[in-house]
Amino acid sequence: MKADEASLARLMAMAQTGDRQAYATALAACQSWLRRYFARRIAPCQLDDLVQDTLLSIHRKLASYDPARPFLPWLAVIARYRWVDHLRRAYRADEVALDGDYESFSDEPGVTARISLEQMFTGLPAAQVKAIELVKIDGLSVAEAAATCGQSESLIKVNIHRGLKRLAAMIEKD
Amino acid sequence: MTNDTQNPPIASALIDGLVADLNPVRPMRFANGMLLTGAAALLTIFVSARTLGLRSDLFSGYLNPVYVMSLGLTLLLAIAASVAVIQMSRPHVGNSPSGWGWAAAMAAVLPIGTLVTSAQFYANTGTAGVDGEGGHCLYTGVLLGTMSAAALTLWLRRGAPTSPTRAGWLTGLAGGSIGIFALALYCPYDDIGHIGFWHGLSVVGSALLGRLIVPPLIRW
Numbered sequence: 001m002k003a004d005e006a007s008l009a010r011l012m013a014m015a016q017t018g019d020r021q022a023y024a025t026a027l028a029a030c031q032s033w034l035r036r037y038f039a040r041r042i043a044p045c046q047l048d049d050l051v052q053d054t055l056l057s058i059h060r061k062l063a064s065y066d067p068a069r070p071f072l073p074w075l076a077v078i079a080r081y082r083w084v085d086h087l088r089r090a091y092r093a094d095e096v097a098l099d100g101d102y103e104s105f106s107d108e109p110g111v112t113a114r115i116s117l118e119q120m121f122t123g124l125p126a127a128q129v130k131a132i133e134l135v136k137i138d139g140l141s142v143a144e145a146a147a148t149c150g151q152s153e154s155l156i157k158v159n160i161h162r163g164l165k166r167l168a169a170m171i172e173k174d
Numbered sequence: 175m176t177n178d179t180q181n182p183p184i185a186s187a188l189i190d191g192l193v194a195d196l197n198p199v200r201p202m203r204f205a206n207g208m209l210l211t212g213a214a215a216l217l218t219i220f221v222s223a224r225t226l227g228l229r230s231d232l233f234s235g236y237l238n239p240v241y242v243m244s245l246g247l248t249l250l251l252a253i254a255a256s257v258a259v260i261q262m263s264r265p266h267v268g269n270s271p272s273g274w275g276w277a278a279a280m281a282a283v284l285p286i287g288t289l290v291t292s293a294q295f296y297a298n299t300g301t302a303g304v305d306g307e308g309g310h311c312l313y314t315g316v317l318l319g320t321m322s323a324a325a326l327t328l329w330l331r332r333g334a335p336t337s338p339t340r341a342g343w344l345t346g347l348a349g350g351s352i353g354i355f356a357l358a359l360y361c362p363y364d365d366i367g368h369i370g371f372w373h374g375l376s377v378v379g380s381a382l383l384g385r386l387i388v389p390p391l392i393r394w
């Protein structure tokens with residue numbers, strides 16, 4: 001289910017009053033939205049975990065959404081926070097292909113572009129983006145990433161550390 | 175709303191569980207956060223006035239301008255830091271509370287003034303111009319600040335702050351400013367040496383405590 005801003009905002013406002021049907025519809029729509037939001041910015045094998053973690057956070061932090069304000073910028077912050085948290089965890093990804101329908105988020109222009117994960121990467125130096133993409137998203141080891149992009153292994157580690165720190169500081173920036 | 179071509183394959187069980195667990199929640203309105211902080215601040219002032227008393231000249235109409243200015247700057251810092259904390263609890267892309275920085279810079283005039291006057295005093299007399307009897311203000315200010323800091327921490331725990339570290343600093347800063355504002359209604363010292371050093375140190379100490387204590391309590 002693909003939801004628009006106004007519908008989601010209305011559903012979440014109803015959910016805050018305890019309307020379970022509205023909440024179920026909103027969460028299903030959020031789930032779909034999140035899968036497209038995270039696509040290509042998380043290792044495919046991590047996508048389901050990240051979406052579920054984000055849904056749990058939405059549930060726990062439901063009160064922090066103010067129905068007088070737009071919904072998607074709030075949802076994006078929750079998603080970004082969980083995404084940075086996931087990137088911080090060390091893992092080596094098993095590569096699996098994504099289902100076609102979730103591969104792109106670029107079909108929604110305007111506000112969505114402003115709150116996208118790509119927008120966050122534009123605030124980072126290219127070397128930090130590359131290090132994060134290779135190790136944290138593509139799942140390469142530090143040595144493999146160093147061989148791929150020409151940075152030393154220690155520089156890869158430093159760039160990941162600094163990049164994630166910057167990303168964490170930019171969660172609410174547009 | 176339109177139907178997508180494919181339903182997400184995961185998490186339907188999770189969604190069912192979350193829906194079953196749903197309870198009505200009160201949205202975290204900005205005004206409610208300010209009311210909570212205001213109530214905590216009033217309680218702080220009340221406790222300070224009851225236990226320590228008030229300055230004898232507080233309502234005389236002849237207050238020292240330095241004292242009045244420091245009181246105003248402290249209050250401004252307390253409000254700005256509290257507003258920032260409350261905004262941080264209700265995140266959204268594009269949220270960038272920065273007013274507290276300007277208020278902190280303005281309040282920093284007091285300790286900077288202390289440094290300048292102390293340096294001049296030292297050059298003329300060979301001794302520091304800061305009195306050594308401000309320890310009471312230092313720790314009492316921190317202690318009084320805990321009430322408002324605790325209220326803000328509870329508010330943050332309900333919310334979703336995306337930068338727990340910054341939220342910790344600001345919670346301590348807000349609590350410390352409110353604490354030292356309440357204490358200043360009692361403290362009989364008017365000179366910038368005392369206010370800038372001991373009261374300033376109390377606010378900085380509160381902010382540091384906030385940085386150390388609050389982040390683990392509000393991570394989500």
